[in-house]
Each structure stands twice: as structure tokens, then as C-alpha cells.
Amino acid sequence: MGKSSTLNVGAGAFVLLGFAALAFLTTQTTNHGIHLGTRGSFYAITAKFDNIGDLKVGAPVSMAGVDVGRVTRIDLDTKQFKAVVSMQLDSKYNDIPSDSDASIYTQGLLGGKFIGLTAGGADTYLKNNDQIDFTQSAIVLENLIGQLVANFSNKGSDSSGSSGSSGSSGSSGSAPTPAPSPKPEKVK
């Protein structure tokens, strides 16, 4: 009896451990359930961005490349239609000027987004539940390309506008050189 009851206890402990592992996997590796919090003392600040790209909860907040905190929440302000990013900063960095600005940068080429703080010059410091007023949104690659194309087409139409040729938008994008071509090639 004693042998078999220790066996049963062992089997039970094993099954329990297995289910604990499963519970760990479902809650900690996916964004279901509660994540284990970080210890230490923090103070919370928020910042509003026009566009946060693919910034995620848990992303680091850094200042001069040093990790000073984490993003804890991302919400949408339904009046201004801006993203409200809540973050917590380590309490030992409690002398960050209140007019510092927050920008969203990308880690590496394919990496995730993080928030970079740049110190301002004010004498007052950020406190708990303060808001950072100066923000710079994430750079969205599509917008950037759109601006580039728009720039090129503007330049194209400026230089060729004097020659009077009807600069169609199709040809201007692919003609970055301002060579005046009075006879556009025949497009089949």
C-alpha cells in the first residue's frame, strides 16, 4: 500500500507539473491571460502619438539608449483619435525634465518598436501620471515612400512645367532626372 500510494503521489505530481507547464505556455507565451508583472518601484507617464506603428505592450522605453521603463498600456483616444501610450519608468530615473520628448523608433531592420525619450531643458521633472506633450510618431514606411514619390513628382512637374508638356503622373514618378524631354516616349 505504501509503495503504491507514493507511486500515485508521483503520478499526480507529474500530471500537475504537466498542466502547470501547459498553463504557463498558454498564459505567458500568448497574449491571453495575465502576465507576470515586473518588480521594483515605478512611476507612470503617458504620451499621445498620432501613429504608433506596431508598438506593443512591453516594449522598452529608453533614454540615450539606456532602458528606463516599459510600455504598459496602449489605448485609443476616441476624441482626438490619437494613440495613448501608458508607460512606467523606473523610480530611480525621477529627474527627467517634464518637457522631454518621446519618439517611436525601430530596433534594427526588422525589429520591434520602442520609445526613445530625449531630455528637454525644463527645471521641473516628470512625476507620476504626467503626460509627455512633445511626441513624434512612428515612421510608417508606406507614408515615407508616398512622400518620396510626391517629392519626385513635384520636382518633375516644376522642371518640366515650363516646357509646357502635360506631365502625366505616371511618367513623372519614374523620371527623377530633370532632363527636359519635349517628346515623351510613346507608351504602348
Add this chain to the structure above:
Amino acid sequence: MIGELGRSLVGALGGLGDIGLFLLRIVADTPRALLRFDLIAKQVFNSGALSLVIIMLSGLFVGMVLGLQGFELLQRFGSEEALGTAAAIGLLRELSPVITALLFAGRAGTALASEIGLMRATDQLSAMEMMAVDPISRVVVPRFLGGVIAMPLLAAIFSMIGLYGAQLIGVQMMGVDSGSFWSQMQGAVELRDINEGLVKSAMFGIACSLIAVYQGYYADPTAEGVGLATTRTVVTSAVVVLFLDYLVTSAFL
């Protein structure tokens, strides 16, 4: 030549049919065996708890290798932070079910096959039959069910330890940001990935346990036969696991 080929084909089909019938007998006897719960618990302990050390050790090293290799590869693209995602998806979907199944076949499957084979060789099974005790429901089914229960749990433990290993290398040693490591993983891993791992490990558990008890039960009642049954268990299990892995992966994509 052609006749030989045909004969071996018929033999293979016959083996497949035998093992299918054996599975049917096991399933038919399962309700009765469930009443003897202590027998199943003992087998869960034998196949599961006793395999823990090798599973955890292998999981740790697989995770650490994933951490190193993944870090080295991702660093070329400047996206080390994706290490958590890569390690988690690799482990959950592929590595932990397959490696756990292979280790399970080696550790628990061989033990099952040789144990049942020895029972056959020493006429214990015949003795049971003479006492009107059905050896299938008394010996085979508890061992089969124990393996089926233990395997997914072992795979889950493997994944967890593997993630810890990847985190150990990536975050503690290579200096990947721990917040990015976990948050990118949590953003990319879905319940579906965990399901895929669970389905795989459950199927591998059924396959490995079935092959082990089948090989043991039908082993030649000689020392050589038991040895052959053990070898066949490992070889067949490995091939079947990798084949099933392909099937399930393609079904999940």
C-alpha cells in the same frame, strides 16, 4: 523479385491491419481498464514521471541551442528581439512534440515493449489467461493509456524548459532585451500554435504507446525476440512520428 516485393507489401499491410485491430481491442477494453485507476496511475508514473529528467535536460539544451543559433542568425538582420518569437514558435509547434516523442520512444517505449515482451517470454501472459484475467485490459491498456496521458504533458514541460533555456542564453547571456523577448513572443504566438503542439504530441503519444505495446505483446517469446521487439519499437516509432509530423503540420497550415 516481383513476388518478393508483393509478399513484403502484403506483409506490411498485414502488420498495419494487425496493429489496427490491436488498437480496436485496446479501445474496446479502455472503459473496463479505467475502473482500475491505480494501474493507470502507476503507468503514468512509469512513462511520465520517470522520463522527466531526460525530457527536462534535453529541453534545456534544445532551448539553449535555439537561443544561440537563433541569436546568431537574427543578429545578421539586426532583429535579435525576434528571438523569443522564433524560439517559442519553433518549440511549441515542432521541436517539443517531435523530440519529446523520439525521447519518449527511446525511454518509455522500449521499457514498455521489453516489459510486455518478457511477460510473454516468461509465460506470465498465458498464466493470466489461464486465471481468466484478460492480459489486454490488465497489462496492455493501462500501459497504453499511461503513455497517451504522459506524452502531451511531457511535451508541454519540454516547451517550458526549452523557453527557459532560450531565455537563459538570449536574455541573460547575449543581452536581448527581456521585455522585447517576451512581448514580441506574446504578440506573435497564438493559441493555435499551442494547439498544434498539443494535437501533435497527443497523436505521437498514441502512436508511440501503441507501437510499444504491440511490439511487446507480439514479441517472439525468446530473448532474441524481446530484443528485436525493443529495437523495432524505437525504429518504427521514430519513422511514424516523423511521418505523422508532416501530416499534422500540413493539416494545420
